[in-house]
Amino acid sequence: MLCVVSAVASLAAVPETRVKLPNSRADLANGEKLFEVHCGRCHGPKGEGARGPMLAQAKLARAPDDAALLKIIEEGIRGTEMPGAGAMTEHEVRQTAAYVRSLGKVPVTPIPGDPARGAEIYRGKGNCSTCHSIHGDSGVSAPDLADIGSRRSAAYLRESLVDPEASVPDSYLLVKVVTRNSQNFTGVRVNEDSFSIQIRDDSGRSYSFWKTDIAQIDKQRGKSPMPSYKGRLSDDELTNLVAYLASLKEGK
Amino acid sequence: MRSLIWLFVPAVLFAQVNVPYERIRDADKEPGNWLTYSRNYTGQRYSPLDQINTGNVGKLHVAWVHQASELDDLETSPIVVDGTMFITEPPNIVKALHAGSGRVLWRYQKDIPGDVHLLCCGKVNRGVAILGNTVYYGSIDAHLIALDARTGALRWDVTMADYKIGYSSTGAPLAIKDKIIIGMAGGEFGVRGFIDAYDAKTGKRAWRFNTIPAKGEPGNETWVGESWKTGSATSWVTGVYEPETNTLYWGTGNPGPDWNGDVRGGDNLYSDSLIALDPDTGSRKWHFQYTPHDQNDWDSTQTPILANGTVQGQPRKMVVLANRNGFYYALDRTNGKFIAGQPYVKQTWASGLDESGRPMRLPNTAPSVGGTLLWPSLAGGSNWYSSTYSPKTELYYVNAKELGAIYHKGEAEYKAGTPFNGGGQQDYKGEEPYGAVRALEVATGQLRWEYKLHSPSHAGLMTTAGGLVFGSNGSSFFALDAQKGDLLWRFEGGGNINANPISFMNDNKQYVVISSGHALFVFALD
Numbered sequence: 082m083l084c085v086v087s088a089v090a091s092l093a094a095v096p097e098t099r100v101k102l103p104n105s106r107a108d109l110a111n112g113e114k115l116f117e118v119h120c121g122r123c124h125g126p127k128g129e130g131a132r133g134p135m136l137a138q139a140k141l142a143r144a145p146d147d148a149a150l151l152k153i154i155e156e157g158i159r160g161t162e163m164p165g166a167g168a169m170t171e172h173e174v175r176q177t178a179a180y181v182r183s184l185g186k187v188p189v190t191p192i193p194g195d196p197a198r199g200a201e202i203y204r205g206k207g208n209c210s211t212c213h214s215i216h217g218d219s220g221v222s223a224p225d226l227a228d229i230g231s232r233r234s235a236a237y238l239r240e241s242l243v244d245p246e247a248s249v250p251d252s253y254l255l256v257k258v259v260t261r262n263s264q265n266f267t268g269v270r271v272n273e274d275s276f277s278i279q280i281r282d283d284s285g286r287s288y289s290f291w292k293t294d295i296a297q298i299d300k301q302r303g304k305s306p307m308p309s310y311k312g313r314l315s316d317d318e319l320t321n322l323v324a325y326l327a328s329l330k331e332g333k
Numbered sequence: 334m335r336s337l338i339w340l341f342v343p344a345v346l347f348a349q350v351n352v353p354y355e356r357i358r359d360a361d362k363e364p365g366n367w368l369t370y371s372r373n374y375t376g377q378r379y380s381p382l383d384q385i386n387t388g389n390v391g392k393l394h395v396a397w398v399h400q401a402s403e404l405d406d407l408e409t410s411p412i413v414v415d416g417t418m419f420i421t422e423p424p425n426i427v428k429a430l431h432a433g434s435g436r437v438l439w440r441y442q443k444d445i446p447g448d449v450h451l452l453c454c455g456k457v458n459r460g461v462a463i464l465g466n467t468v469y470y471g472s473i474d475a476h477l478i479a480l481d482a483r484t485g486a487l488r489w490d491v492t493m494a495d496y497k498i499g500y501s502s503t504g505a506p507l508a509i510k511d512k513i514i515i516g517m518a519g520g521e522f523g524v525r526g527f528i529d530a531y532d533a534k535t536g537k538r539a540w541r542f543n544t545i546p547a548k549g550e551p552g553n554e555t556w557v558g559e560s561w562k563t564g565s566a567t568s569w570v571t572g573v574y575e576p577e578t579n580t581l582y583w584g585t586g587n588p589g590p591d592w593n594g595d596v597r598g599g600d601n602l603y604s605d606s607l608i609a610l611d612p613d614t615g616s617r618k619w620h621f622q623y624t625p626h627d628q629n630d631w632d633s634t635q636t637p638i639l640a641n642g643t644v645q646g647q648p649r650k651m652v653v654l655a656n657r658n659g660f661y662y663a664l665d666r667t668n669g670k671f672i673a674g675q676p677y678v679k680q681t682w683a684s685g686l687d688e689s690g691r692p693m694r695l696p697n698t699a700p701s702v703g704g705t706l707l708w709p710s711l712a713g714g715s716n717w718y719s720s721t722y723s724p725k726t727e728l729y730y731v732n733a734k735e736l737g738a739i740y741h742k743g744e745a746e747y748k749a750g751t752p753f754n755g756g757g758q759q760d761y762k763g764e765e766p767y768g769a770v771r772a773l774e775v776a777t778g779q780l781r782w783e784y785k786l787h788s789p790s791h792a793g794l795m796t797t798a799g800g801l802v803f804g805s806n807g808s809s810f811f812a813l814d815a816q817k818g819d820l821l822w823r824f825e826g827g828g829n830i831n832a833n834p835i836s837f838m839n840d841n842k843q844y845v846v847i848s849s850g851h852a853l854f855v856f857a858l859d
Contacts, residue, residue: 118703118741168592168741168757251762274807275787276823
């Protein structure tokens with residue numbers, strides 16, 4: 082076959098109005114196994130959330146019903162890091178969905194902290210908006226945080242504040258370019274192919290360079306220009322800031 | 334000089350498109366035309382044209398563009414006959430264009446049933462075949478369709494197989510003598526593969542070669558129980574032909590289910606094989622299996638290349654290819670015996686090839702529930718798109734992918750009309766994937782040079798007598814020096830390139846063609 086595996090799973094999406102997920106003990110056990118292999122790396126082995134959002138909650142914003150949940154597992158979510166499940170059969174997708182729903186039946190601890198105080202730290206002491214935007218309201222050198230609460234777990238957000246280089250997103254790469262006429266440019270890579278590279282600097286200005294015009298490219302993999310907030314913010318302030326970031330969800 | 338006659342005779346004389354078999358057989362006598370999928374029967378995808386060459390390719394520019402109307406990948410490899418270009422477009426469109434201007438001469442569209450959804454990779458199609466004044470193509474719902482090359486009017490339409498259980502057709506047919514040879518797709522749905530031949534005039538099926546032997550036939554013992562009935566071994570890319578020995582060479586795809594081999598113990602013949610057939614009868618002359626009991630979806634459907642070379646001082650007639658499984662192979666095309674082979678990309682599943690060319694599989698390389706990391710990925714070291722061979726440089730060129738994957742084993746229960754995969758894979762990003770155009774010595778696969786690419790490509794190559802290799806990477810189309818691998822020209826096409834280049838002559842001017850995104854770009858010098 083060709084290389085587009087995820088398309089295969091989407092074929093299984095026969096139009097349907099009402100969905101019934103398999104719910105036998107064996108189905109859930111297999112769903113758990115599949116979840117650990119295919120989903121756990123980002124969502125945490127028990128759906129507690131990590132790089133991907135926590136799924137152990139009664140309501141999933143993007144999956145209000147089971148049909149929507151199946152579609153997300155099969156096809157992924159465009160514009161996010163969530164891929165489609167190319168390696169599962171239709172039945173396995175259903176078992177996984179059933180397991181995801183079962184996670185929501187377990188009571189969860191609410192995220193501690195005061196989001197309103199966190200918002201003050203975001204705008205004030207934390208200086209976050211120098212680089213980050215919420216719906217494009219300020220800096221563009223770092224990722225927009227408008228729906229960061231839907232994308233990341235609280236634990237991941239806290240880790241990113243304390244140790245920004247613990248997990249730099251795949252799509253984020255800081256690049257230093259020295260041209261043949263000795264000009265220096267630093268920015269985030271926005272595109273690259275065999276012949277050219279495009280970067281965007283702190284001011285939001287974009288540049289394109291032919292590789293034949295470049296003397297040196299320094300790709301700072303795993304590096305982040307974000308400072309660590311360890312010691313800069315107190316434990317309580319971090320907790321409040323995380324609570325604020327976790328409250329930033331789609332549609333808000 | 335005979336070739337020049339074809340080049341300079343005014344196009345008006347050829348207003349009646351007519352391509353008898355002899356013209357395709359002798360395609361080298363008319364280098365300005367592109368009469369069959371790979372230009373001639375050798376599969377070399379080499380153009381003897383040299384008006385565009387290493388000295389002037391830097392000045393190549395767009396002559397015209399043709400926009401497709403649908404958004405599936407445009408994978409067509411055009412046919413050009415005496416000033417008319419024939420292309421296919423998704424979802425099921427055939428068009429004739431004036432080759433000098435790009436203006437549409439006719440358009441045919443088949444209405445396909447609304448329930449055609451068992452497709453691994455979209456409503457793609459790789460082109461037509463021409464014979465006499467008829468154009469042939471395989472439709473996405475697994476029909477073979479014949480159209481009047483002058484008007485696009487339907488001549489006949491025959492059903493090859495049932496799309497409802499996963500059969501489709503995406504590859505360009507191959508016209509040989511009075512027959513149209515065509516393969517099929519559907520390797521992810523538990524179909525049973527075949528290669529078909531149809532009477533070019535009537536559409537009556539002349540023969541069918543089942544790529545999986547039935548009970549009682551030799552080879553069936555390489556399948557456990559009834560697994561042969563749903564074992565795939567499809568045939569979705571165009572094969573090649575040698576008139577001197579009357580031999581058709583055609584590659585086959587992965588065994589099904591793709592990633593779970595437990596239910597189909599054995600070598601699974603003739604999956605992932607090259608099969609030599611008599612095109613008159615469909616009888617098998619020999620076969621060579623590249624990946625016995627494949628569990629990584631490494632189809633071997635790509636177009637093989639017939640090339641001659643010298644091995645240990647002896648002239649050899651070879652059939653060569655850089656397989657999706659990561660190894661390059663040179664076989665003796667007279668008997669299918671292995672001559673030489675070696676990896677041309679990173680591979681971690683075999684310790685090498687034994688004396689007969691069989692891979693020596695390493696332990697713990699099968700897909701697993703928890704995931705098994707292996708190179709190459711399911712997309713392979715190369716894929717369906719064409720490699721090329723230049724008789725001038727005597728080198729084989731492949732657009733290679735350096736990419737690993739984590740292979741998962743999953744459930745594999747056959748249910749007609751549903752995917753039958755038994756798992757899947759995720760591309761491995763821990764080691765930066767990249768691509769490279771690699772020039773290999775044809776008899777050994779030894780690397781001569783490489784031109785590195787930022788990412789793995791999914792597009793074919795063409796060599797020309799102008800000393801060039803045309804290729805693609807992402808949305809860029811480019812030309813390299815065939816001797817040294819230096820970059821000489823590039824063009825940003827603005828959309829991913831999933832196609833093979835071709836070249837032709839019109840009004841004494843050489844053109845080069847590639848599809849990028851949903852458009853066909855045609856280039857020329859001033």
